[in-house]
Amino acid sequence: APVFSPQRVGNYLCDIYLAPSDIGGWGVYAGRDFDEGEIVEIAPRYVPLKSTEFMHNNALDDFHYGFTFQRDPEETSFGAAIFGMSMFYNHGVGAQRNVVYTSFGFEPDKHMTWGSMMIGFVANRDIRRGEELLSSYGETERWFTDRGLEMAQREEQEIPSQEELTKLEQQQCAKSIAGIGHSTWIDRVVAAQDIYELHVPYIQKEEMLPLQDHPTAVAKEFVQDGSLIEQAPALVVPMATYEVSPLEPMIIAWADLDPSLQEVVQDLREDGVYRMKGIDTETGRLVPDVLEFFEDSAILPAAGNIGLVRKVGPDGDSNCRLGIESAARDIENADIGSSGIILKLYATRDIQPxxxxxxxxxxxxxxxxxxxxxxxxxxxxxxxxxxxxxxxNPGLDDISLDDEEEPEL
Ligand SMILES: C[S@@+](CC[C@H](N)C(=O)[O-])C[C@H]1O[C@@H](n2cnc3c(N)ncnc32)[C@H](O)[C@@H]1O
Known part of the structure; x- marks a missing residue:
């Protein structure tokens, strides 16, 4: 049964979407025009990460966010993995940069935790439908030189025709929503213009939708059996690091892939695609591929909502399945980006909005x-x-007081 009122779901538009970018790998695109100051995205979920080592010794190095603690400058080893599109905006320079990262005036702060409910992006100028959304990785080129990368600077992006854009959007727009996404807030948060000016009203916890309204990820429109719900890039990460981290519930362990998906991954590996970034034990440096055994790897669905979809197991009452592809396969001359693989979510029965x-x-x-x-x-x-x-907070029925075991799930 629908957990979201279809009427509410019907209001969700495809504001932004992921697609291949000529800057490198995939990027984020505007699905409509945005005015300067408008919220472009509010991340459906972010996971604060405390350990710098964790952030820098694997593929997340190119993707995570670091916070500059205004209230607590000594606290530096703090960042976040952000789901939704946030980790996939490419870097833009000058007028090409059209979105600005914002935590709406509140950085995550251990003294004022309720102040950091939202992380997102705001348009810093008028944006046309079809433009790639570019944020800044910092004001210098150091981000790139530190990583041995060359920074690409696009003169002007050629925007496809309206018909071509419609086609692209039909292909790329996710049919899912999750978490405290933009749309959840669209009519609830004060005018975005005010937010951009940082006159941020304190957002009351009571204003949030009740828990049952955003359980995990839901379909925002009717999806026919067999059709694509969402496609998004993913990272290959070291299982040993992630299985002890708060990101574990979002990753897909190699051992959890069914044999047909494992075979797909093995084929991708032969094509040089399924690679796991990691530290070379001899040099101590981060290198593009340290994978020796598939069991040592896991997939982090770092973009879109796929990581937030609830997993119910092969015997559960599921309505979708995963596909794994090379990020390069259907794009002529494209490099595979830092992520390498694309996850595709397909409906395995008709799904209602x-x-x-x-x-x-x-x-x-x-x-x-x-x-x-x-x-x-x-x-x-x-x-x-x-x-x-x-x-x-497991049901009391599930635990007896003298039971020292963890409750069974
Ligand atoms: C946070 S990711 C952005 C998503 C990336 N395009 C992908 O598909 O994985 C950062 C990576 O994107 C690429 N990138 C982003 N902006 C770039 C730019 N202006 N020039 C060259 N590469 C860029 C680099 O490969 C960088 O390591």
Missing amino acids: GEELLLNLPDSSSWHTKTTLSQHLALTGQPIPKHLVDTY
């Missing part, structure tokens, strides 16, 4: 990492999906 998406992969994350994630979400004022709440 507002219906929760349920993936047929097992959720093998531990009780401990689920609990840690729930705590991280709670501390940053983000809604906690119901299946995580149940982990955090």
Whole structure:
């Protein structure tokens, strides 16, 4: 049954979408015109990360966000993995840069946790439909030189015709929504112009949608059996690091892929695509590929909503399945970007607007990492999906007081 009222879901538009970019890999595009000062995106979920090592010794190095603590300058080893599109904006210079990262005036702050409910992007000039959205990785080229990369600077982007854009949007726009996305806030948050000026009203926790309104990810329109719900780039990350982290509930372990998907990955590996960035033990430097055994790797669905889709296992009442492809395959002359693979989510039966998406992969994350994630979400004022709440606060029936074992899930 739909968990979101279809009427509410019907208002969701495809404001922004992911697609290949000639700057490199994939990027984020405007699905409509935006006025200067308008909110372009509010991330459906972000996960604060405390350990710098964790952020720098794997593929997330190119993607995570670091915070500059205004209130607590000594606290530097703090960043976040941000879902939605946030980690996939390419870097733009001068007038090419058209969006600005914002935490709406509040950085995550351990003294004022409710102040950091939203992370997002705002248009810093008028933006036309079809433009690639470019943010800044910092005012210098150092971000690129540090990583041995060359920074591309585009003169002017050629915008496709309206017909071509419609086609592109039909192909690329996600049919899913999740978390505290933009649309959740569209009529609830004060005028975006004010936000951009940083006259930020304090957002009350009571103003958030009730928990059951954003359990995980839901379909925003009717999806026919067999059709594509969403496609988005993903990262290949070291399992050993992630299985003890609050990101574990979002990753897909190699062992959890069914044999047909494992075969796809093995083929991609032969094509040089499934690579795992990591530290070379001899040089101590981050190198593009350290993968020796598939079991040591996991997939981090770093873009879009796929990481937020609830996993119910192969025997559960699922309505979708995963496909894995090379990020380069259908794009002529394209490099594979830093991510390398694209995840595709397909419906395995008709899905109604507002219906929760349920993936047929097992959720093998531990009780401990689920609990840690729930705590991280709670501390940053983000809604906690119901299946995580149940982990955090299992029904009393499930535990007896002298039971020292972790509750069974
Ligand atoms: C945060 S990711 C952005 C998403 C990326 N395009 C992808 O598909 O993985 C950062 C990476 O994008 C690429 N990139 C972003 N902006 C760029 C620019 N202006 N010039 C060259 N490469 C860029 C670089 O490969 C960089 O490591």
